[in-house]
Amino acid sequence: MRHVIAGNWKMYKDSEQARKYFQELGSRAAPDASRVEVLMFPGFVALGSLACQGVVPSWVSLGAQDVSSEPEGAFTGEVSPSMIRAAGGTFVLLGHSERRHVVGESDALVRAKLLNAVQGGLSPVLCIGESLKEREEGRVREVLFRQLDSALAGACITPAMRLMIAYEPVWAIGTGVNALPVQIDEAHALVRERITELLGPGIARDVPILYGGSIKPANFAEIIALKSVDGGLVGGVSLSPVTFMELVTMAAG
Ligand code: PGA
Numbered sequence: 001m002r003h004v005i006a007g008n009w010k011m012y013k014d015s016e017q018a019r020k021y022f023q024e025l026g027s028r029a030a031p032d033a034s035r036v037e038v039l040m041f042p043g044f045v046a047l048g049s050l051a052c053q054g055v056v057p058s059w060v061s062l063g064a065q066d067v068s069s070e071p072e073g074a075f076t077g078e079v080s081p082s083m084i085r086a087a088g089g090t091f092v093l094l095g096h097s098e099r100r101h102v103v104g105e106s107d108a109l110v111r112a113k114l115l116n117a118v119q120g121g122l123s124p125v126l127c128i129g130e131s132l133k134e135r136e137e138g139r140v141r142e143v144l145f146r147q148l149d150s151a152l153a154g155a156c157i158t159p160a161m162r163l164m165i166a167y168e169p170v171w172a173i174g175t176g177v178n179a180l181p182v183q184i185d186e187a188h189a190l191v192r193e194r195i196t197e198l199l200g201p202g203i204a205r206d207v208p209i210l211y212g213g214s215i216k217p218a219n220f221a222e223i224i225a226l227k228s229v230d231g232g233l234v235g236g237v238s239l240s241p242v243t244f245m246e247l248v249t250m251a252a253g
Helices: 015-026 044-050 081-086 097-103 107-119 132-136 140-152 181-199 217-224 241-252
Strands: 003-008 036-041 060-064 089-094 123-128 164-167 209-212 231-234
Touching: 003 209, 003 241, 015 044, 015 241, 036 089, 036 241, 044 060, 081 089, 081 107, 089 107, 107 123, 107 140, 123 140, 132 140, 140 181, 164 181, 181 209, 181 217, 217 231, 217 241, 231 241
Parallel strands: 003 036, 003 231, 036 060, 060 089, 089 123, 123 164, 164 209, 209 231
Antiparallel strands: none
């Protein structure tokens, strides 16, 4: 499977900063698309401004960091799948740990968003992961299975939807402490096991499982070399086109 490198800008970069970033990215040689797929998740405002500017290199797919659970209606502040698609987004992050733990999104809401996203033609990147307390209590398996079950059980997922799972332990996000290779391998094996049960082997086999949490050039070679890792979801280090491209190059290598 080719690797996936996804950048999550979180609440950083306005439209002008986003334009400059992609100009810089576009000045570099395109990575080998048969070896690496590149996704970027700007904030909604920057995403909306990029569509018609022609600065985003053709080898980058854009996505949104969140989406409404409803197709349209009186939902102040929400953004629908069709709005994201109109802005050039084809992917969406769902259930990112900051949405679950800072904003307070429930498993049920993440599921509703996932179903609305795929019905609206967006490809979901479902983020899951345990907190430090849950890990210390030996509940990694239980938490990952619960998050996968609640989002995916009974959902009709087809290969065309391009579902991806991002395993991001909460304690590794933005902390500088990445999970150890053995911890990543264990968690990814659990994810692969459960999605195979939930989706069937034919679908699950092709679902990429990304690791996320304090990825940087210094630790990424070891992480991307793991057979269980199909790619990386990168926060802080994706904010610089220079370091982001280092990761893209490593993933393609
Ligand atoms: P980080 O964030 O790379 O800054 O740890 C990862 C993420 O939130 O997806």
